[in-house]
Amino acid sequence: QVQLVESGGGLVQAGGSLRLSCAASGRTFSTSAMGWFRQAPGKEREFVATIRWSGSTTTYADSVKGRFTISRDNSKNTVYLQMNSLKPEDTAVYYCYARSGLVYWGQGTQVTVSS
Numbered sequence: 001q002v003q004l005v006e007s008g009g010g011l012v013q014a015g016g017s018l019r020l021s022c023a024a025s026g027r028t029f030s031t032s033a034m035g036w037f038r039q040a041p042g043k044e045r046e047f048v049a050t051i052r053w054s055g056s057t058t059t060y061a062d063s064v065k066g067r068f069t070i071s072r073d074n075s076k077n078t079v080y081l082q083m084n085s086l087k088p089e090d091t092a093v094y095y096c097y098a099r100s101g102l103v104y105w106g107q108g109t110q111v112t113v114s115s
Contacts, residue, residue: 022096
């Protein structure tokens, strides 16, 4: 089992920045990747970004490329999502996930961007 705890969500004006964190605990030794999805009201959950746990390969959704940066701290089993130039359409609940054999999800953190 892997437990994920997200933090860093909140309310920000358009053009502002937020940094999300996701700390993993439990059986993290077999984690191969971590990342973020988001779900806006009335919409399906969509991919945002992912990072491989070995090496530094990152992948982003087209909608966030150039604005969001995913990074990790292996020593803390933590992944971060730096979100810059936020837009109202970025408003959603952001979910952290970890792939460790199975896929584990965090509880989600709300990000609201006002216009």
